[in-house]
Amino acid sequence: MANVRVKICGITRVEDALAAASAGADAIGLVFYARSPRAVSAAQARQIVAALPPFVTSVGLFVDASPCEIEETLDAVPLDLLQFHGDESPAQCARYRRPYIKALRMREEIDLAAVARDYAGARGLLLDTYVAGVPGGTGQAFDWTRVPQDLSLPLIVAGGLDADNVATAIAASRPFGVDVSGGVEQAKGIKDAAEIARFVAAVRGAPIA
Numbered sequence: 406m407a408n409v410r411v412k413i414c415g416i417t418r419v420e421d422a423l424a425a426a427s428a429g430a431d432a433i434g435l436v437f438y439a440r441s442p443r444a445v446s447a448a449q450a451r452q453i454v455a456a457l458p459p460f461v462t463s464v465g466l467f468v469d470a471s472p473c474e475i476e477e478t479l480d481a482v483p484l485d486l487l488q489f490h491g492d493e494s495p496a497q498c499a500r501y502r503r504p505y506i507k508a509l510r511m512r513e514e515i516d517l518a519a520v521a522r523d524y525a526g527a528r529g530l531l532l533d534t535y536v537a538g539v540p541g542g543t544g545q546a547f548d549w550t551r552v553p554q555d556l557s558l559p560l561i562v563a564g565g566l567d568a569d570n571v572a573t574a575i576a577a578s579r580p581f582g583v584d585v586s587g588g589v590e591q592a593k594g595i596k597d598a599a600e601i602a603r604f605v606a607a608v609r610g611a612p613i614a
């Protein structure tokens with residue numbers, strides 16, 4: 406199995422993006438959702454993306470944003486990948502003709518095989534914890550043994566990960582990638598470089614079955 410990919414989400418400062426890149430993260434996430442404490446403006450995001458070294462993917466996260474809002478952001482910020490973290494339909498995700506991943510919240514009754522068929526145009530599915538009324542970034546984990554091993558799309562595990570539990574999460578779920586936000590922060594939207602480094606090291610050192 407290849408290295409588990411790492412995304413550090415909720416970056417609001419250039420220095421945190423550089424800390425993620427130096428630690429060996431594969432991607433950084435920029436939250437374009439005004440209600441998040443990690444929300445960035447297009448100008449802020451543009452500055453962060455411009456500072457990234459090559460081979461670090463910039464991911465723009467949207468939660469049920471309007472097409473107009475998304476188009477405006479895409480015009481202003483050279484994002485590599487879109488992350489739809491709300492109730493966007495497959496058609497809504499596809500309309501921007503950009504590579505995208507679809508985030509799903511792990512409700513008890515979710516049928517991931519059916520969802521993977523519906524979102525066949527996605528580059529992957531991001532699995533996050535279900536907390537009623539909160540779209541994501543909750544800091545809470547779900548039961549990682551629920552992650553299926555037989556889906557055609559790459560799966561990214563998120564929700565409540567940190568340097569101390571990510572190896573266990575990987576061993577239990579064998580994902581394509583992991584995504585973290587709150588677990589590497591000193592305050593909401595302010596990352597901790599040492600925690601980012603510890604997180605990436607824990608992923609890279611995690612035993613993979």
Ligand SMILES: O=C(O)c1ccccc1N[C@@H]1O[C@H](COP(=O)(O)O)[C@@H](O)[C@H]1O
Binds near residue numbers: 490540542543544
């Ligand atoms: O980070 C946010 O504020 C956020 C807001 C709305 C939707 C998604 C959000 N973040 C995503 O949630 C996961 C899990 O976050 P955490 O590690 O539990 O804090 C994060 O990786 C983002 O992709």
